[in-house]
Amino acid sequence: MKRLQLITFFTLFIGLLSFSQSATIRGVILDENNYPISEVNIKASTGEGTATNVNGFYELKIPSGQEVSVEFTHISHKRVLQVFNLKNGQEVEFNPVMKLEAEQIATVVLTSSTRQKVNGVTTIAPKVIRTIKGAQPGVENILKTLPGVNISNELSTQYSVRGGNFDENLVYVNEIEVYRPFLIRSGNQEGLSFVNTDLVANVDFSAGGFQSKYGDKLSSVLDITYRNPVDFGIRADLSLLGGSIAGETVSKDGKFSGIAGVRYRDNSLILNNLETEGNVEPVFADAQTYLTYRFSDKFHLNFLGNISLNKYNFQPENRQTNFGTLEEPVALLVFYDGQEEDEYQTYFGAFKANYFVNDDLTLKLIGSAYHTVEQEFFDIFAQYRLGEVNTNIGDDDLGEVEFSEGIGSQLTHARNELDAFIVNVEHRGDYSVDEESTLEWSIKYTDEDIRDRLVEYEVIDSAGFSIRPPNFSQPNLQPYESFSGPLTAFENIRALNRVKIQRIQAFAQYSKRTTWGENEVFYNAGIRAHNWTVSGEAIESNTQTVFSPRAQFAIKPNWDKDMLFRIAGGLYYQPPFYRELRDSSGVVQPDVKAQKSFHIVVGNEYSFEMWDRPFKLVTEAYYKGMTDVNPYTLENVRIRYRAKNNAEAYAYGLDMRLNGEFVPGTESWFSFGYLKTEENIDNRGYIARPTDQRLKFGALFQDYVPNMPDLKMYLNLVYNTGVPGGSPSYADPYDFQIRLRDYRRADLGISYEIVNPERRYRSNWKKAFKEFSIGFEIYNMFNNQNTITNTWVRDVYSKRQFAIPNFLTPRVFNLRLSARF
Incomplete structure (x- = not known):
């Protein structure tokens, strides 16, 4: 399974074409x-x-x-x-x-650019991303405050958008598509976001109805631009959770410029406060760079590189979860033996060449390679007691389980390994037809080579009896007849896959800005084509092709009020990636079709002044009708597909966001979202999808002390109604539609700028810094008990199954030191 862990990239650049840069x-x-x-x-x-x-x-x-x-x-x-x-x-x-x-x-x-208004793109200032850190710092920490974006696990960088799942989001860095590890099953195991915020120059995010130039996913696009530096500089950040350092430079002749960053993350401070006690070693690190060399005014060559090493070692010891009501409190007490060892190593490199033929034509060629080597090893034996809790104040055993309603044990085992190598070669082109019209196109070839070994089983014992899987066919007539059947694990998955996927993608789109009477009009129309072939050992080759037309239209009336109206829509396909081809038993199904979705998004932007400061109210209503849906279950952040196109679904909702300078000189916003998404599996009727999060409120508020403007604060608030809590293994999701509790979280950060970049200082030591600040943060400041999944435990007396919540992180304090030289 293992390959060489260093990748040699050799890319030949030929035949370039594109548009005015x-x-x-x-x-x-x-x-x-x-x-x-x-x-x-x-x-x-x-x-x-x-x-x-x-x-x-x-x-x-x-x-x-x-x-x-x-x-x-x-x-x-x-x-x-x-x-x-x-x-x-x-x-x-x-x-x-x-x-x-x-x-x-x-x-x-x-004001927002014309192109952003047409696209319905949300732009986030890099300074906001670097300032608002959070328990999992990065772009994703800010996205969760936007309408339509739901993150119900503060340890995870994964997010769902308007009813989609984590696999339905595109991420680009300087027009280069980036990837994430495959085997992550919980937020505890996740490392750093691919995007290094210290290198960012621009962040654009679209929650739907995006243009043809973006790839074939159903939900969203996160478009990141890394900056080309113009001077030498160093930025450093240090906290109790880790640190980062980034440097940038440019040559004297201006031909070479480069920026690089190194990050280290240790989540022990957070994970040691979880309910499950034990020894945990979560260590994540990466190094990233973006280099540019200008051979001439016409030809530029760029390189984007990333190496990420993530290790997660865990030896659980015990856990007690209290739930139920005040009148009937119940507790789950678990004792563990064993350990978990996970490791993820990813290597990514990309070259991008730009050839500026003239003011109207630029030629681009992008070559990239991504290699990930992942392992997920664990053997954990758990013995549990489920029972009533002593609530008599003054008793020595207050809070302990005094009467057991359920006892049992569980042994989980996994030896999962994955090795994936993905190569892309893409030509992109832009041509400026005139000052108001643009033609863009691309053709891209992708080769995906994936080797996967899946070995995991689960043995459950309840009250001294081994629990067989519900689909076990041999009848059990005990006590009238002795049972002679074999002992069978409750869940047993074994698969060995060697899969190759070859893709050819292409798009062409036309954009124009014009007038209609006294009104400004903007429109965009394009089409994508995607052809892919799945093949491999013991797999019958299968080839499919889809076409995806998309269009956008916006009008800015000649009114006294600054208003813009926008409509976007089209057919969006998502050809299956490797995880979508693998069914619940681990077997690859090569004939899985692309999921299909019809999007329609109607929006309005209203820019106005309040308190002599700029504000903007953005409202969008959307509808997505989906066919050939591939149903899945969600366990923490692990997605397990059925690898069948046996469902249809829909999603509709309303998103609103008001942003502006509520406090002079700072940007803040308030968001509201309503979402409903349901699916119909095998024509059995509509039920809530795993991401059906009905109401969303988010806020990012920044402030400072009027008489001490260097003393600043931020408040990051998120409220989401609960999603469906899942179901036990092999259970019918139609029988389990209970929801998790609402997600409520508030993060507070307070900092003091010792050196402000807008001021001059006489002190010599302060002159050495461009910025210098110190502060502290409170994560989950109200100590809300949020949940991510349920653990299902059987009651030996009533034969019921209890859904016991798995709680997320409690209140945590963090110190932070930031500087720029």
């Missing part, structure tokens, strides 16, 4: 009395320049995908300097105010 800045320049200033000279660090007209208006095109300094100068005013890092085709409004007595003004009105 530029972005646009436009706006009006005013003086202190709000009068326009004409003949302001505007010059970019890359050489582009222009000047304002008699009305103070200007428009400037700059290169995209890199940091560009733009200087605004006028003979009667002090200069203004602003740094931009925009995406290809992005349009930004920048309205500086030039004063007589100030060297540089930071008064900026920054």
Whole structure:
């Protein structure tokens, strides 16, 4: 199963084609009395320049995908300097105010770009991501506050969007698709998010109705851009949970630039506070880099690399879970023997070449390789007692189980190994037909080679009797006749798979901005094609092809109020990845079809001013009708598919988000989401899907002390109604539709900026820093008992099965130190 753990990448770049790699800045320049200033000279660090007209208006095109300094100068005013890092085709409004007595003004009105408005994309500032850490720091910690995004496990980086599961989300870094490990079954085992927030320049997120240029998934797109540095710098972060350091540099001639980061994470502080006591060693580390070399103005070569090493060792000892009611308290007491040893090693590398033929055409070729070697080994023997709890205050055994209603034992065993190697070669192209029209296209080849050994079993003993699986066919007529059948494990899965999947994907799309009367109109239309072949040892080869048309339309009426209306839709397919091909017994089913979904999203954006500060209210209503659905069960974060297209489903809902400067100089937002998603398996009627989380409230609030602006705080709030709690092994999900308790969580962070980047200091030691802050965080500050799954235990007397909640993390305190040089 093991391969060489270092990957050699050798990529030949030939035959490139694509579109103008530029972005646009436009706006009006005013003086202190709000009068326009004409003949302001505007010059970019890359050489582009222009000047304002008699009305103070200007428009400037700059290169995209890199940091560009733009200087605004006028003979009667002090200069203004602003740094931009925009995406290809992005349009930004920048309205500086030039004063007589100030060297540089930071008064900026920054509105969403035209392209983001058309796409229905949510943009998150990198500073917010770096500031708001959370129990699992990263982009995902911020996503959970957005409407339509549900994360019910603070230890996990996985998220569900508008009724979809974790496998239905796309993640790109600088147009390169990235992957995650396969065998993770609980949030405790998860390591770091692939995205290193210290390297991020831009974060875009779309919760549905996204364009054809993005791949074939059913739910969402997370589009990350790593920055190209323009100067030398170092950023460091240290806390009780680990640390990170990132450095960036650029050569004197400007041809080479690079940024790299190393992270280390140890979740012992959090995991040692869980109900299950024992010895736990969760150690996660990774190293990541993004390099750029500019051979000439026309040809740039980029490299994205990542190495991740995750280890999770656990020796459980005991657990006591109290549940029930005040009148009838019940407890589960478990004693453990054994251990779990999990290890995940992933290696990823990608080259991306850009050839700028002219101002209208850019040529790109992307080659990437991903290698993951994973193991999941455990032997855990558990003996349990289920019974009534002593509630008599003053008794020596207060809180202990004094009368057992159920006793038993359980032995779980696994020797699971997986080795996956995925190679991609893609050509992308963009062509600017004119200033308002863009044509984009791509063709991509993917080769997936997966070797998987699945060996796991579970033996259950209740009150001295071995429990056979419910589908065991031999009758048991005891005590009238002796039973001579074999002892059989309650669950026994053994499979050895060697699978190859070859894919060819292509898309073409056209975008245009125009006018309709006095109204601005934006539209996009495109189509994707996806062909894949599944083959392997003892597998009959199977080939399928799907086509996915998609379209978007937006109109900005010429009204006094700044309003924009948007509609998007199309057919979205999700050709099966390896996990979707593997059924509950571990056997690969090569004829599994692509799940199909029809999307329709209707949205409105209303930008307005309140308290003389900018705000935006975004509202979206959506509907997804799904066929050829592949049903699955969700155990913590482990998804087990049936590998059958024997269901249909739907999802609809409403998302709302209000964001703006509730406190001057800070960004905060409040979110609301309503979701309903159900599935019909084998025409038995509709039941709730595992991700049916009806109501969602989220908030991210930032503030500071008015007389001490360097003392800052953030509050991260999430409330989700409970999802279906799952069912025991082999049970019919139609018989188990109870829900987990509501998810409620509040994280608080308070920090003090010892060195503020906007100030000058006389102290020598402070001059060595660009930023320096110290703070503390309280995770789950109200100590809510949230649950992720249920443990099912049998009552020997009533023969009932109790759903016993598995609680998530309690209140935890953390200290943090951050600096930038």
